Amino acid sequence: xxxxxxxxxxxxxxxxHYAPRTVAEFNGHDIMVVKVEGPYHWHVHEDTDDFFxxxxxxxxxxxxxxxxxxxxxxxxxxxxxVEHRPVARxxxxxxxxxxxxxxxxxxxxxxxxxRVV
Amino acid sequence: xxxxxxxxxxxxxxxxHYAPRTVAEFNGHDIMVVKVEGPYHWHVHEDTDDFFxxxxxxxxxxxxxxxxxxxxxxxxxxxxxVEHRPVARxxxxxxxxxxxxxxxxxxxxxxxxxRVV
Numbered sequence: 001x002x003x004x005x006x007x008x009x010x011x012x013x014x015x016x017h018y019a020p021r022t023v024a025e026f027n028g029h030d031i032m033v034v035k036v037e038g039p040y041h042w043h044v045h046e047d048t049d050d051f052f053x054x055x056x057x058x059x060x061x062x063x064x065x066x067x068x069x070x071x072x073x074x075x076x077x078x079x080x081x082v083e084h085r086p087v088a089r090x091x092x093x094x095x096x097x098x099x100x101x102x103x104x105x106x107x108x109x110x111x112x113x114x115r116v117v
Numbered sequence: 118x119x120x121x122x123x124x125x126x127x128x129x130x131x132x133x134h135y136a137p138r139t140v141a142e143f144n145g146h147d148i149m150v151v152k153v154e155g156p157y158h159w160h161v162h163e164d165t166d167d168f169f170x171x172x173x174x175x176x177x178x179x180x181x182x183x184x185x186x187x188x189x190x191x192x193x194x195x196x197x198x199v200e201h202r203p204v205a206r207x208x209x210x211x212x213x214x215x216x217x218x219x220x221x222x223x224x225x226x227x228x229x230x231x232r233v234v
Contacts, residue, residue: 004185004193024194026166026214027146031192049143053212055190068121073172075148076121077141095170097143097214 007033007055011093013117020096020104021117030114032096040086043106048099050078052086056093061086124150124172128210130234137213137221138234147231149213156204160223165216167195169203173210178203 005023010033014021018040020032036059052061053075061068061076062085068076078084098104103111122140127150131138135157137149153176169178170192178185178193179202185193195201215221220228 004187004191007190007192024192026168026194027216029144031168031194051143051148070121073124074121075124075141077143077148099144 005031007095010117011035011055017091018104019112019115021115022100023117025100026097028099029097030100030102032098034094034096035091036086036088036094037091038088041105042083042085044081044083045078045098045102045106046081048102049080050084051095051097052076052078053095054092055095057088057090059086059088059092059094122148124212127234128152128172134208135221136229136232138232139217140234142217143214145216146214147217147219149215151211151213152208153203153205153211154208157202158222159200159202161198161200162195162215162219162223163198165219166197167201168212168214169193169195170212171209172212174205174207176203176205176209176211 010023017035017037020034022030022032024031054070054072056072059070064083070076105111127140134152134154137151139147139149141148171187171189176187181200187193222228
């Protein structure tokens with residue numbers, strides 16, 4: 001059985017952006033940490049909700065009709081099928097949850113590879 | 118579509134222990150906050166993993182062969198079928214994730230009712 005996950009220790013292992021690291025598995029989902037900075041691109045997950053919990057600083061999740069601004073200790077679930085674009089004005093640390101194998105970009109051709117730390 | 122969830126605001130809405138509040142839904146799961154204090158009882162979820170993220174103070178998750186001690190920003194996934202007992206030496210705040218309808222006690226007869234805040 002895996003051990004506990006210290007999120008800060010996992011985040012200290014890498015520095016690249018928009019490249020999630022899987023830190024635990026849960027009911028067929030990957031629990032991931034990620035560092036993001038700058039705007040991502042508009043994308044959609046047709047088959048899954050998308051869980052964001054901000055650990056550090058501030059993330060804007062742009063939706064087509066509004067922007068959800070999240071600070072530390074704030075979470076948002078983008079429902080499946082809803083277009084969204086994360087925008088980070090400085091480096092942001094996040095906890096993400098998606099089904100294992102979900103392309104982070106919404107498209108397997110452009111998705112970051114699955115990396116377990 | 119639901120709005121963002123500010124965990125501290127949700128936690129300020131109640132004071133009872135071992136009575137999770139659902140704050141968001143995600144792929145058939147409830148995202149919950151809970152306050153716990155003292156020992157819970159030994160139980161098992163035969164059909165689901167059990168996600169714990171400590172938001173405040175320190176939680177011991179006793180397993181039959183060891184104890185996992187979690188501080189803030191630390192998480193642990195109890196695999197399905199594994200007996201466990203949470204023990205909180207003072208009031209602890211947690212983020213929990215379980216499939217909607219999962220009895221928190223492992224037994225529908227003793228489970229806390231589902232409450233959405």
